[in-house]
Amino acid sequence: MKYQNIIRLILHLLCWLPLVRLIIDWQRDDLTANPIEFLTHSTGTWALVILLASLTITPLRKIRAFNWTIKLRKMLGLYAYFYVCLHFAIYIWLDHFFDWARIGEDIAKRPYITVGFAAFLMLVPLALTSNKFSIRKLTGKRWQQLHWLVYPAAICGVVHYYWLVKADITEPMIYAVALAVLLGIRIFYKLKPQQRSPREYKPDLQPSD
Numbered sequence: 001m002k003y004q005n006i007i008r009l010i011l012h013l014l015c016w017l018p019l020v021r022l023i024i025d026w027q028r029d030d031l032t033a034n035p036i037e038f039l040t041h042s043t044g045t046w047a048l049v050i051l052l053a054s055l056t057i058t059p060l061r062k063i064r065a066f067n068w069t070i071k072l073r074k075m076l077g078l079y080a081y082f083y084v085c086l087h088f089a090i091y092i093w094l095d096h097f098f099d100w101a102r103i104g105e106d107i108a109k110r111p112y113i114t115v116g117f118a119a120f121l122m123l124v125p126l127a128l129t130s131n132k133f134s135i136r137k138l139t140g141k142r143w144q145q146l147h148w149l150v151y152p153a154a155i156c157g158v159v160h161y162y163w164l165v166k167a168d169i170t171e172p173m174i175y176a177v178a179l180a181v182l183l184g185i186r187i188f189y190k191l192k193p194q195q196r197s198p199r200e201y202k203p204d205l206q207p208s209d
């Protein structure tokens, strides 16, 4: 088995692990004294971790020309979206029991929920268009323009976390610095004069099924 496929398999397992652990903890009735908060925090944290992991692919390819890693970007993006959906579903179902009026009020009035919801809304079209059909339909340029939304979505995810913590901002700051570095590398390469050989350069237009 090629090492790329082994890495891909390991990443699949790592992305399923948080959910499997939550299910095992649930089965064992071991979701802490406040299961809803625990589930919300776990799914939110993994959504952010995997979203940032998906943003490491482009810099990785630039620095070490690991072109094949493009295949991992869509996979990580969809897993991040999956955990955001779980996170939001827990909020709608377990936390607010489909009280749409209260949910609407929450989204409108609580800034950290507003910015979290904004991040969610920006991730929806990205997940829906992560396939070859959408690239063909949208054309490469417009698809890339649409997928630019991942940046404000990630920023909103970090701000969401930063605004919700009461006292200790250490963890949200770690995510903020990580995101700043990932965006900084992109800006550096955008501003750096391009000296690429035609063989090395591959436009990242493939959702890679």
Ligand code: HEM
Binding pocket: 037, 040, 041, 042, 043, 044, 045, 046, 047, 048, 051, 084, 087, 088, 091, 113, 116, 117, 118, 119, 120, 157, 158, 160, 161, 164
């Ligand atoms: C649909 C919109 C969203 C809603 C309604 C929502 C709601 C929440 C709530 C209620 C909490 C717990 C707050 C508390 O403990 O007081 C939370 C925590 C969190 N959310 Fe969200 N969220 C949303 C979207 C997102 C997105 C898109 C991300 C990441 C990309 C995210 C990442 C997090 C993180 C990292 C935490 C904190 C986890 C921790 O404390 O360990 N959320 N969210």
